Amino acid sequence: MQDEKGNRPDQQINVELSEEVAEGVYSNLAMIAHSNSEFVIDFIRLMPGVPKAKVKSRVIVTPEHAKRLLAALKDNIDKYEAAFGKINPSGGTPQFPISFGTPGEA
Numbered sequence: 001m002q003d004e005k006g007n008r009p010d011q012q013i014n015v016e017l018s019e020e021v022a023e024g025v026y027s028n029l030a031m032i033a034h035s036n037s038e039f040v041i042d043f044i045r046l047m048p049g050v051p052k053a054k055v056k057s058r059v060i061v062t063p064e065h066a067k068r069l070l071a072a073l074k075d076n077i078d079k080y081e082a083a084f085g086k087i088n089p090s091g092g093t094p095q096f097p098i099s100f101g102t103p104g105e106a
Contacts, residue, residue: 025056039066 027043034040040060046053061069081087 027056029053034063034066038062 025043025045027045029044029046031042031044032039033042038060039062040058042055043057043059044053045056077087
């Protein structure tokens with residue numbers, strides 16, 4: 001039996017999570033780029049007073065998966081705010097001077 005999207009509701013996926021990955025990676029900045037076939041999300045750790053920031057993780061997804069990720073994030077933020085109160089961003093979009101250290105960049 002399949003649902004309207006062609007998925008089998010009785011199908012289960014076992015997800016393996018290693019100890020190293022389970023520890024997670026702290027990131028306080030994300031940069032997103034895209035092409036016609038993929039979205040590239042770089043998770044960056046920016047430390048105050050340090051002129052260099054490091055990309056700690058890069059995730060590449062299809063446009064369809066990026067849209068599902070957006071919906072899942074919205075759903076989780078809505079649930080978080082219902083439980084803990086509204087998230088109030090501080091002062092709008094942060095402006096960082098960012099350079100990826102490629103040749104010709106100042």
